Amino acid sequence: xxxxxxxxxxPFLAAIITPFFYKKLPRIHIGWFVLTVPIVLFISLIRFxxxxxxxxxxxxxxxxxxxxGINFTTYVDGLSIIFGLLITGIGSLVILYSIYYLSAKESLxxxxxxxxxxxxxxxxVIFSDNLMVLYVFWELTSISSFLLIAFWYHRKKSRYxxxxxxxxxxxxxxxxxxxFLMIYIMTDTMSVREIISLIDTNHALFIPALLLxxxxxxxxxxxxxxxxxxxxxxxxPTPVSAYLHSATMxxxxxxxxxxxxPVFGSHEVWFWLVSSIGLVTLFWGxxxxxxxxxxxxxxxxxxxxxxxxxxxxxxIGSIALQLGASENSIIYTQASFAALxxxxxxxxxxGALFMVVGIVDHEVGTRDIRRLGGLMAFMPVSxxxxxxxxxxxxxxxxxxxxxxxxxxxxxxxxxxxxDIFSIHVFGLLFPIIAWIASVxxxxxxxxxxxxxxxxxxxxxxxxxxxxxAKVGMLIPPIILAALIIGIFIFPNMLGDYILRPxxxxxxxxxxxxxxxxxxxxxxxxxxxxxxTIGVVVIGIVIFRIQSRRKSLxxxxxxxxxxQLYNSxxxxxxxxxxxxxxxxxxxxxxxxxxxxFLFLMVSVGGIFLFTDAFTFDMSSNAPITLYESLIVFTxxxxxxxxxxxxxxxxxxxxxGVLGYSIALLFVLFxxxxxxxxxxxxxxxxxxxFLLCFYxxxxxxxxxxxxxxxxxxxxxxxxxxxxxxxxxxxxQGGKLFETISAYFENAYELAGAHNxxxxxxxxxxxxxxxxxxxxxxxxxxxxxxxxxxxxxxEAENIENQ
Amino acid sequence: MIGIMLKISLTLFALAIVISLYRIIRxxxxxDRVIAMDMIGVNLISAIAAISILLNTKAYLEVIxxxxxxxxxxxxxxxxFIERGVIIEHKRDR
Numbered sequence: 001x002x003x004x005x006x007x008x009x010x011p012f013l014a015a016i017i018t019p020f021f022y023k024k025l026p027r028i029h030i031g032w033f034v035l036t037v038p039i040v041l042f043i044s045l046i047r048f049x050x051x052x053x054x055x056x057x058x059x060x061x062x063x064x065x066x067x068x069g070i071n072f073t074t075y076v077d078g079l080s081i082i083f084g085l086l087i088t089g090i091g092s093l094v095i096l097y098s099i100y101y102l103s104a105k106e107s108l109x110x111x112x113x114x115x116x117x118x119x120x121x122x123x124x125v126i127f128s129d130n131l132m133v134l135y136v137f138w139e140l141t142s143i144s145s146f147l148l149i150a151f152w153y154h155r156k157k158s159r160y161x162x163x164x165x166x167x168x169x170x171x172x173x174x175x176x177x178x179x180f181l182m183i184y185i186m187t188d189t190m191s192v193r194e195i196i197s198l199i200d201t202n203h204a205l206f207i208p209a210l211l212l213x214x215x216x217x218x219x220x221x222x223x224x225x226x227x228x229x230x231x232x233x234x235x236x237p238t239p240v241s242a243y244l245h246s247a248t249m250x251x252x253x254x255x256x257x258x259x260x261x262p263v264f265g266s267h268e269v270w271f272w273l274v275s276s277i278g279l280v281t282l283f284w285g286x287x288x289x290x291x292x293x294x295x296x297x298x299x300x301x302x303x304x305x306x307x308x309x310x311x312x313x314x315x316i317g318s319i320a321l322q323l324g325a326s327e328n329s330i331i332y333t334q335a336s337f338a339a340l341x342x343x344x345x346x347x348x349x350x351g352a353l354f355m356v357v358g359i360v361d362h363e364v365g366t367r368d369i370r371r372l373g374g375l376m377a378f379m380p381v382s383x384x385x386x387x388x389x390x391x392x393x394x395x396x397x398x399x400x401x402x403x404x405x406x407x408x409x410x411x412x413x414x415x416x417x418x419d420i421f422s423i424h425v426f427g428l429l430f431p432i433i434a435w436i437a438s439v440x441x442x443x444x445x446x447x448x449x450x451x452x453x454x455x456x457x458x459x460x461x462x463x464x465x466x467x468x469a470k471v472g473m474l475i476p477p478i479i480l481a482a483l484i485i486g487i488f489i490f491p492n493m494l495g496d497y498i499l500r501p502x503x504x505x506x507x508x509x510x511x512x513x514x515x516x517x518x519x520x521x522x523x524x525x526x527x528x529x530x531x532t533i534g535v536v537v538i539g540i541v542i543f544r545i546q547s548r549r550k551s552l553x554x555x556x557x558x559x560x561x562x563q564l565y566n567s568x569x570x571x572x573x574x575x576x577x578x579x580x581x582x583x584x585x586x587x588x589x590x591x592x593x594x595x596f597l598f599l600m601v602s603v604g605g606i607f608l609f610t611d612a613f614t615f616d617m618s619s620n621a622p623i624t625l626y627e628s629l630i631v632f633t634x635x636x637x638x639x640x641x642x643x644x645x646x647x648x649x650x651x652x653x654x655g656v657l658g659y660s661i662a663l664l665f666v667l668f669x670x671x672x673x674x675x676x677x678x679x680x681x682x683x684x685x686x687x688f689l690l691c692f693y694x695x696x697x698x699x700x701x702x703x704x705x706x707x708x709x710x711x712x713x714x715x716x717x718x719x720x721x722x723x724x725x726x727x728x729x730q731g732g733k734l735f736e737t738i739s740a741y742f743e744n745a746y747e748l749a750g751a752h753n754x755x756x757x758x759x760x761x762x763x764x765x766x767x768x769x770x771x772x773x774x775x776x777x778x779x780x781x782x783x784x785x786x787x788x789x790x791x792e793a794e795n796i797e798n799q
Numbered sequence: 800m801i802g803i804m805l806k807i808s809l810t811l812f813a814l815a816i817v818i819s820l821y822r823i824i825r826x827x828x829x830x831d832r833v834i835a836m837d838m839i840g841v842n843l844i845s846a847i848a849a850i851s852i853l854l855n856t857k858a859y860l861e862v863i864x865x866x867x868x869x870x871x872x873x874x875x876x877x878x879x880f881i882e883r884g885v886i887i888e889h890k891r892d893r
Binding site: 625626629630632633636637640646648649652653655656659660662663666667669671674675678679681682685686689690692693 | 810877887
């Protein structure tokens with residue numbers, strides 16, 4: 001048996017090779033090469049079944065990031081093998097179908113690369129035992145689904161659908177990631193198997209982790225109210241819709257719920273959320289499916305509804321964990337069993353239906369049920385498959401949907417009689433909602449068959465003359481239709497070998513030996529059968545009424561989740577733009593105000609908060625008369641600069657300031673500083689004068705009084721804060737200065753001048769960099785003057 | 800004695816600087832201001848000389864020399880700016 005790691009990697013490797021085949025062998029349809037991948041995987045997975053049916057499980061680890069506990073651990077048990085077989089099996093059929101569906105003019109290599117990426121990612125999701133690896137593959141499925149939905153990227157609707165699917169499933173993915181991290185905090189392990197035994201239901205993070213995990217599962221599985229992306233994902237090519245959006249990707253959320261049932265399932269919140277959201281989705285999906293006019297949209301809503309059914313069954317099944325290993329828990333494990341059973345059934349009939357819709361679309365050129373009709377005589381095989389698929393979905397014998405629907409009814413009837421989790425309050429709602437939803441399900445199944453294949457044939461409304469599809473296109477749905485009937489006739493073969501081990505991995509703590517209850521086609525006159533008969537009768541009546549009156553429903557109004565999604569996106573963009581344009585004014589003065597405000601708050605605030613403003617004047621040197629005279633001169637000059645009328649006055653006053661500072665340096669015994677300061681001041685003045693030649697006369701500033709007063713307040717506050725900070729720092733010296741060391745300048749560096757010794761010897765690195773700064777400044781000025789944009793490239797800044 | 804004399808002269812120099820500052824701020828025309836600026840420079844030279852005698856050091860002699868040159872240069876630059884509007888002229892025959 002090949003290692004599962006290899007099996008997961010094969011699609012990725014094939015995705016790398018595919019484009020080479022496409023380029024080198026242009027005459028052979030590349031799908032034939034791709035088709036080998038899922039077939040090989042399917043066969044290798046089938047070989048696991050006998051040993052897994054005996055209760056074995058295969059664990060295999062490849063180290064990835066062992067220091068963080070992230071390893072590529074795969075775990076093959078009953079649950080994952082069901083999904084593995086679905087992914088590879090349906091995958092083979094879909095690829096076979098796509099060979100005939102897509103014409104050679106499409107960019108086939110892209111299509112098959114995305115599809116293989118998706119297949120590998122999906123296999124990774126279901127076989128991973130490590131949370132982080134699971135998450136990585138989970139996001140890979142989202143990305144490849146995004147790519148596949150937008151396969152016809154030149155269509156606006158495709159891009160819209162892809163973006164919607166990506167945003168919603170990524171949102172859920174992030175929620176799931178946070179849940180995984182919480183689980184890691186609670187249990188200190190990344191392995192799903194170990195988490196089951198280590199989880200602590202009383203931990204504070206238990207409920208948040210549960211909720212976030214469910215958000216991840218619900219978004220992926222298109223549960224209410226996150227279902228809105230699925231109908232828009234129908235812009236993808238039909239093989240993609242058949243594969244991703246009915247059989248595999250949307251079941252990743254179901255897989256997650258099933259996989260984590262032993263972790264969270266014993267909690268009341270889990271039961272209520274999973275089962276009630278499932279039921280709401282079931283009802284809402286089937287209710288909306290009836291009013292669709294596009295066959296694919298109808299199937300999308302029916303997928304939503306069926307996924308809700310499976311989800312609610314898993315929710316009901318989780319009661320068994322609460323009851324523990326007892327006789328009572330068996331009827332609830334039966335609900336989970338029904339969920340697994342319906343999961344397989346749904347994949348078969350929904351895959352077949354999508355393929356039939358694709359055939360109709362491909363051969364006739366439309367999927368609009370208002371234009372279709374009377375195709376039975378032209379497309380007998382497709383009609384037969386559609387009939388089988390629809391009746392199976394409606395839950396009629398002799399198709400497999402009947403069996404799972406019966407088990408579903410039994411489960412909801414059983415749960416309504418349960419007495420834990422205070423179900424008895426709302427218990428009766430379970431069978432009622434389920435029954436109403438089933439009536440709708442029956443109606444839309446009838447619509448698929450009767451509106452498409454019966455009634456008058458109207459060739460003038462169709463784009464092509466109706467005729468039967470190519471054989472290659474019909475083979476995959478025929479295989480699926482055969483499975484639908486086959487599973488009905490021999491349900492226990494599937495049940496015993498594949499589904500029971502799956503059930504055992506959902507309930508590892510219960511011994512399911514005694515709970516063996518084979519699926520029976522005829523199970524006597526029990527409530528479930530009466531409910532089915534009621535569904536059929538009422539369904540036929542409503543279908544007849546609805547055919548006569550054009551629409552039974554009011555059209556979808558303003559208050560839909562699509563509307564909410566669209567307006568949310570719009571509002572986020574709008575508000576974001578508004579907020580940004582509110583503070584990003586493009587005015588330098590505003591930004592300076594923000595910076596100074598931040599300085600005031602951070603520096604001044606922290607000093608105030610920590611009580612750091614201390615003024616200790618005791619160690620200050622006495623102030624001499626000249627110093628105060630110079631400072632007085634400087635203050636006068638500074639105040640005069642602010643009120644200066646002409647530029648030249650301002651610049652002269654600035655020169656006074658600079659020379660006064662030089663004099664201060666002299667007074668404080670810093671000859672080198674004084675020298676440099678004098679030279680720099682003179683050069684700066686000269687540079688200012690250079691610039692002024694190009695500037696207009698200083699105009700009287702026409703700023704508003706409010707802006708001016710803000711400027712004054714900000715500048716005064718900044719001045720006060722920094723003066724007080726400087727005084728506080730001066731007052732409290734923590735350490736002796738290190739200047740004593742530099743007094744050895746002559747011994748250590750052979751220099752009489754300490755300042756020069758520090759600049760050129762002790763701290764010469766700084767000097768070097770300062771030289772570089774000057775160098776860069778010089779080059780910058782030179783380039784600014786010399787390199788001017790040519791005339792034709794005038795708007796070089798706005799590019 | 801000389802210390803007291805130097806301190807008195809320093810104070811007088813500082814006062815002179817303050818007075819020239821008044822001329823810079825008030826000073827009805829630009830040439831007034833430039834002359835006042837030049838005067839500050841000269842006063843600074845003298846003040847620094849007095850300080851270096853007071854501090855008994857030769858370290859400020861370079862400062863005095865530099866200041867002498869710079870005061871001259873900046874006065875020339877300012878004058879040129881007032882007269883021509885530019886301080887570095889371009890060659891005409893280019």
